[in-house]
Amino acid sequence: MPKVTPKPTTIEHVDLDVLENTLSFYIRTMNIAVSRDLDERLEGYDVARGTGKITTLLLVDSHPGIRPSVIAQIIMKDRSAMGRLIDQMIEHGLLTRQTSERERRAHELFVTPKGAELAATIRPIVTEQSKDFFSFIAEEEQAQVMDILRRAYRKMVGMTGEQH
Known part of the structure; x- marks a missing residue:
């Protein structure tokens, strides 16, 4: 007769199986918890909810004229997702997009007031x-x-050199 284990009724009774010793499990769940907490603190601001808006805003503010492709690499978003994110931020009046004077096919981003x-x-x-x-x-x-x-x-996104 197979051993019957009781069904967990509380979190204390759950065995995490292989996840107990899997770094990626903890990183993913911490990301969810940190994001929820940050979203609560930023409730009502145009950068709440979703990923990439805070980083994009801060990078454009710190680096006027930065290209969307550079930000996409930093926040690990594909081109179309980055385009949607920037369009949304432009619609909210946070950023402007300009064609580069040096390279006509490239766009540069700037913060609005x-x-x-x-x-x-x-x-x-x-x-x-x-x-x-x-x-x-x-x-x-x-x-x-x-x-x-x-x-x-830094290794994953291809950044070289130390920066703190």
């Missing part, structure tokens, strides 16, 4: 959210995790 104001508003929110969300992890451990994730990320 509204976009610059929003970037200035969300920078401290994003920084504080990360600090608060991971406050249960000691700062030196956070620094270690940040170093590991930074190196992995």
Whole structure:
């Protein structure tokens, strides 16, 4: 007669199977939790909900004239998804797109005054959210995790050299 295991009625009774020792499981679930928390803090702002808007706004604000293809590589979005994201941000009055004077087929992105104001508003929110969300992890451990994730990320997107 096969062994019958009781059905879990609470989270404490669930065995995570191979996921227990799978880094990707924890990274995916942490991404969901961090995103939800950040979305709550940014509720009502044009960059809430969805991925890539915050990074796009901050990169365009920091690097006027940056090309959409560069941002797409940084946030790991394909060309069509990046195009939709930029169109949405233009519709919300956060960015403008201009044809490059040097390369007629290339586009460059710039923040509008509204976009610059929003970037200035969300920078401290994003920084504080990360600090608060991971406050249960000691700062030196956070620094270690940040170093590991930074190196992995930079390798995945093809960035070279150290930058902190």
